[in-house]
Amino acid sequence: MSSVVLEPNPLREGLEQERVPDASCLVIFGASGDLTHRKLLPALYSLAHDGLLPAGQAIVGFARPEYTDEAFRAEIKAACNEFARTKPADDAIWQNFEKRLFYVQGSFTEPEGYNRLKQKLAECDTTFGTGGRRIYYLAVPPNFFPVIAELLGAEGMVADPERGGPYTRVIIEKPFGRDLESARELNRVAVTTFRERQVFRIDHYLGKETVQNLLVLRFANGFFEPFWNRQYIDHVQLTVAESIGVEKRGAYFEQAGIARDIIQNHMLQLVSLVAMEPPVAFEAEAVRDEKVKVIRALRDFPAGHECELSVRGQYTTGSVLGEAVPGYREEPDVAADSRTETFAAVKVFIDNWRWADVPFYLRAGKRLPKRVTDISIHFRPAPYPLFKKIQGGRTQPNVLSIRIQPDEGISLKFDSKVPGATIRTAPVTMEFRYATSFGAEPPEAYERLLLETMLGDSTLFARRDEVETAWAWLDPLLRAWQNSPEPPDPYPAGTWGPPAADAMIEREGRRWRRP
Amino acid sequence: MSDIREAITGREVRVDYASIEQTLAELWRIEKTEGVAVTRAALWNVVAHASNARDHDEASDTLARAAAAVPQRTIVIRADPTAPAEMAAWISANCHLLGEGKQVCSEEISIVAGGDHVQRVPPLVSALLIPDMPVAFWWLGDLPHDHASYVHDLLESADRLIVDSSQFDSPTDLEIVEGVGKRTDTAAADLNWIRLDGWRAATASVFDPPQMRDRLGTLQQIRVLSGVSDASYFGESVQALLFASWLIAQAGLDIDGDGGVSGVEVLFEARPSQPPGVARVDLELKESSAAIERDLERGVLVTNVDGRIDAPEAVTRTSARKTDQLIVRELQRPHGDPMLTKVLPIAIRMAKRLSRK
Incomplete structure (x- = not known):
């Protein structure tokens, strides 16, 4: 059967939203959960508010608790009033939105619920013209993924794109496994029901404006790229700091740790965007091909010496932003003798032509002094210290800093002459701040990613080989930590990690940038 | 001082x-x-x-x-x-x-x-x-x-000339704007055109469903109703002219030098009781009809295609945007709007035709 290629709608030309997806049924598995209430449905409502949802888009929540449609809608409206970017919900828009919002009760593991769901989706096709198009969002713990995929397949709810006809897409939330083996198993399960191009692995960092701006910064400007290599760059630092602890996620975090939770996914995504070669086109496969090449080029940890290029820590009692906070081992659902790392710093090399021997220092942690995600590119100093003799000091290297969150922006540090009769230099910064220049609050990451899924554009999603290659690189370190007799280094909550993290970078004459 | x-x-x-x-x-x-x-x-x-x-x-x-x-x-x-x-x-x-x-x-x-x-x-x-x-x-x-x-x-x-064609008193003003866009590097922008964003989005949504996509080519009649306070004032008719011109341009219809559109009847009607601007659009297609109108109570634009249930409603705000919001919308556009450049010559020809009647 050949599929008919639709001509674009000519009336969309020049409109703010030129790409409007065809209406579909979006099913959220785990509709009673926190992610659905705090992120997914508020994001969908904000898309509707901005006129970006296709007319006729149906949304069906699926979970075990009993709800009527009305009760579910009331709960979601309250969530939108609290969490939507465009809060509070506008009555006119909400009325239109809730007409296509439904709830189906069912267990993830029993076919009965899937039958009811199938029936509801068929009704939506008739009522709203969703034409058999399906998006399944699995906002559920990863252990449910295999059974949901299997039952969706068994109940005939997944269309094969090779046969043409309406699409079926599935969105999976991280963690994509907990090591290479489990990631491969997840991916194997996925492709028994879905084809790879139907699978959208969401890493919400990729939906952030500043993360996308990394590509624009590098490839839409002529003057960065010539300096973006080992000749001019001394080293790169990436920091993902959270001021909060594990909150209610102690049980999950005990199994994960910061390396699985942050480094394997968010940080490696950032590394790949900073280090990738220009793609041949701004298209999903071209961009992801270049990203995965970076991850493939990550230098393996030296066998038997994995821990030498890394530091892991665990927070103890301290204070963050003036509030006294407990240590990790005192958190709920955390073992009193836990060896899970809440902080990790890793020195990474990318063994390719552009980045040979340029260290990338990554650090991520919980209960650090503040919440901040920051990338800083530290350039080599000027080749000859012309002003050293005159002022008796040293000039500072240039630093390009990209703030991912909060207060998103970019700054460039350089030396300037201090006004006066003598030659003295001092570092100054040129700053760009999103809020200052563009005023309006950028869309939430989930808004962008949900819209991209509806449009079928997987540029901002992780591909199978990216995920597996990242695990293949990280696994030896995780095993070494697990087998090490040493526990993670303690650090008081509210500090920038254990002293060993400072020592790791300082022994090479460098320092962590204070973000 | x-x-x-x-x-x-x-x-x-x-x-x-x-x-x-x-x-x-x-x-x-x-x-x-x-x-x-x-x-x-x-x-x-x-x-x-x-x-x-x-x-x-x-x-x-x-x-x-x-x-x-x-x-x-x-x-x-x-x-x-x-x-x-x-x-x-x-x-x-x-x-x-x-x-x-x-x-x-x-x-x-x-x-x-x-x-x-x-x-x-x-x-x-x-x-x-x-x-x-x-x-x-x-x-x-x-x-x-x-x-x-x-x-x-x-x-x-x-780089940009911003005007508000609702304040124009004759088609000559539209010609001046078109001339600036044609003869200089200055891109023309019209706040009155930006006011049509919602109408354009709602109309576009009618043709988003796959089964509707090719029906735009079967357009037979365009009827645009406008709220006016003074029907003799040219500026009050410009929004309707721009809207119809946009549809004509995007439907690929031919317009002759006299402002006539081949095969399609274009009607403009004034509604003194309505707030200013486009109030309702009716489109007659070969095998269906569509309407886009203001639902003043809910403050949105609604669309209706053949009254069928699969005809989607599009939520588009009808509340008049303030001038600063229109200017912000224009300034957030990094380049001029080529669609306005495309639409202006058609609107001018139609305006002249109407003024001769």
């Missing part, structure tokens, strides 16, 4: 027009010295041209609000060749809080010139533009049909 620090509070401070730039620099130096967390920002130079005090005040208020969303150096000019020969200038700052006590400020310069001093305005404005920032020129009111060299000099550095 007043203390220039008052300018940071938004109050206008009169300054010597020969040293506006130096005074602004002094203002920010003082703020820095006194440790106030102020960030100066600009993405655009926006020059507003008014011919009377009322328009001058409106431009100043409007751009002060717009500056919160699009930081800009604002220059408001009031030029009246019939007024006494003199020139004066004021500066002020449009600031808004960003959080954590930080303020972001945009600069505003007001210039009032009369008599032969009006001719001194274009070079003064040129000197006050921030380098490497685009220039938008907002002309308030009807476009002048004379003073060509004055207008030419003012627009010389403009």
